[in-house]
Structures are given as C-alpha cells and as structure tokens.
Amino acid sequence: MLSIGEFSKICGVSAKTLRYYDEIGLIKPDEVNEENGYRYYSIKQLKKMLLINRLKTYNFSLEDINIFLEWEEEQLEEKLCFALHHKKREMKDKINALEHTLKQISNDLLHLEKGIPIMSYMDNIDIQLVETQPMNVLSIRQMIDYAQGYGTYFNRLYALIATEKLTLLGKQMTIYHSPEYNPAGHDTEFAIPIEETVKGTRVLPRSLCAKSILKGSYSELTSVYARLWEWIENEQYELVNSPFEIYITNPNQATAPEELITEVYFPVKKK
Structure with a gap:
C-alpha cells in the first residue's frame, strides 16, 4: 500500500487534490485508518490515477471523467474512442481558429508598419444591390445559445429531407430574427431550399437586398x-426584413477557414 504522500508524489497530484477527488467519488483510497484518518492507495490504483491525469490533459471535465470511470472496461474503451474522436475534432477547430488569428495579427502588423490603419480592410468589403428570387424553404426556428453549433439543426433538416425524399434546391442558410443582441441567445431560423411544399416549409419572398460575400472565417x-x-x-x-446568410461552402467539408464562403443578405428598401 502507498500513503497519500507517496501516491501523490508518484502521480504528480497534490494530497489536497487527492482528498478532493475522494470527496467527489473520482478515486477513493483503498484503505482509511479509522484511528488517524490516514489514507492509503493500492498499487493497482496508480493506473486509474494516471488515466485521470491523461484525460484532464485532454480538457475533459472531472464530471466527464467520473462518468467514464463508472463504465465497465470493455464499454470504457468503446466510449473513450468516441469521446476522443470528438475531442480531437474540437482541438483541430481551436488550432485552425488560432492559426487564423495569428495570420490576422501578422497582416495587421504588416499594415501598421506600413502606416495603413488597422481597420482599413473594411473599405475593401464589397456591397452589391441584388434582387433575390422567391425561395421555398424547409426550416426550424428557435432561440439558441450563442455557444451552440448550427450543425445539429441542419442535420435534423437533412434527415427529414432524406426520409421524405424531398428535392434539394439550394445551400443551407440561417435567418436572424432577433431585433438586438441578447446574451441569452438569439432567435434563429435554420433553412434549406427544397422543391416540395410540406409541413415545415414556407416561402421567402422576392426581395431587394444589400449583399456581401465573406471568404474566410465566420469570426x-x-x-x-x-x-x-x-x-x-x-x-x-x-432594413425591411430579417438578415440572412447562405453558406456556399459546407463548413463540414472545409479544411481551413480560408475555404469558407458565406453570402450575407440584408433585405432593404429606399427611404
């Protein structure tokens, strides 16, 4: 058996942290001396503690790790495989975002060193006045948190399209109905143009729009x-109606932010 100090030293975890892990049921000592309260850990618990450390470095929460450790060994391997694939995708997205930010910083520095104002890039954002055609769209509208991804909602629409054997006519789009910024979330409609008129479809009317195209990160x-x-x-x-975006590039198929192409439309009329 190992004392809490010995176990702490081997695993690189403080005794205070081990006591906390005991409190939340993450890893409990194999034995506790009833007379003095000293905690003792078995050699076999080293592997469990090292697994906890490893999962923490992957940014899993203690709550998630606790759930993992409740599974039987065969189930644990299967569930961990799925969770690690998901975590890997998350980290790749963060790396891509950081690389984009670094590139942006480099461009800003280059401009500033040449005496070019940092926000001058906005002058190069092209605006066109266009007339959109009526679109029959299958849509889902609801309040969503800003941190939520859009993929879940579009997947639901695509699943319905596949099940009902509906005919796709265009790219996925979002329509923003909130009149102002709300930290609690925003009123968003997820839509995909289709040919058929079924439950859940509506027609977006013909509209005069101010249009711009973004080539790059959604940020x-x-x-x-x-x-x-x-x-x-x-x-x-x-502005006479809710702004909307059309995703020319499917975000799930883009390997870098630079590949993303998004059309932004503001329905307008002359004052």
Whole structure:
C-alpha cells in the first residue's frame, strides 16, 4: 500500500487534490485508518490515477471523467474512442481558429508598419444591390445559445429531407430574427431550399437586398455586418426584413477557414 504522500508524489497530484477527488467519488483510497484518518492507495490504483491525469490533459471535465470511470472496461474503451474522436475534432477547430488569428495579427502588423490603419480592410468589403428570387424553404426556428453549433439543426433538416425524399434546391442558410443582441441567445431560423411544399416549409419572398460575400472565417462576419449597415445608411436605404446568410461552402467539408464562403443578405428598401 502507498500513503497519500507517496501516491501523490508518484502521480504528480497534490494530497489536497487527492482528498478532493475522494470527496467527489473520482478515486477513493483503498484503505482509511479509522484511528488517524490516514489514507492509503493500492498499487493497482496508480493506473486509474494516471488515466485521470491523461484525460484532464485532454480538457475533459472531472464530471466527464467520473462518468467514464463508472463504465465497465470493455464499454470504457468503446466510449473513450468516441469521446476522443470528438475531442480531437474540437482541438483541430481551436488550432485552425488560432492559426487564423495569428495570420490576422501578422497582416495587421504588416499594415501598421506600413502606416495603413488597422481597420482599413473594411473599405475593401464589397456591397452589391441584388434582387433575390422567391425561395421555398424547409426550416426550424428557435432561440439558441450563442455557444451552440448550427450543425445539429441542419442535420435534423437533412434527415427529414432524406426520409421524405424531398428535392434539394439550394445551400443551407440561417435567418436572424432577433431585433438586438441578447446574451441569452438569439432567435434563429435554420433553412434549406427544397422543391416540395410540406409541413415545415414556407416561402421567402422576392426581395431587394444589400449583399456581401465573406471568404474566410465566420469570426469576420461582424465586420461584414458593420459594413452593410454603413452602406445602407450612406445609400439612404433601410432594413425591411430579417438578415440572412447562405453558406456556399459546407463548413463540414472545409479544411481551413480560408475555404469558407458565406453570402450575407440584408433585405432593404429606399427611404
């Protein structure tokens, strides 16, 4: 048996942390001396503790790890395989986002060193006045948290399209109905153009729109929106309906943010 100090030293975990893990049921000592309360761990518990450490480095929460450890060994391997694949995708997304940010910093530094204002890139965001055609869309509308991904909702729509054997006519799109920013979430409609008229479809009417195209990370959409608002004001137009985005590039198929192409539409009319 190993004392809590010995176990702590071998595993690189403080005794205080081990006591906390005991409290939450993550890993309990094999024996506790009833007279003095000293905790003792078995050699076989070393592997379990090292697994906990490993999963923590992968940014799994203690709650998640606790759930993993409740599974039988065969089930644990299967569940961990799935969880690690998901975590790997998450980390790749974060790496891509960081690489994009580093590239953006480098470009900003290059401009600043040449005496070019840091926000001058907004002057290069092109705006066009276009007329959209009526679109019959299958859609889901609900309040969603800003941290939630859109994939779940589009997958539900694609599953319904496949089940009902509906005919796709265009790219996936989102329509933003919230009148203002709300930290609790936003009123969003997820839509896919289809040919048939079924339950859950509606027609987006023909509309005059201020349109811009973003080639790159979704994090740049705020700049596109700001430029569109600026253009609308300067050209004496006003917004008459909810803005919407059309995703020309499927985000699930893009390997880098630079491959993403998003069309942004603001339905407008002349003041």
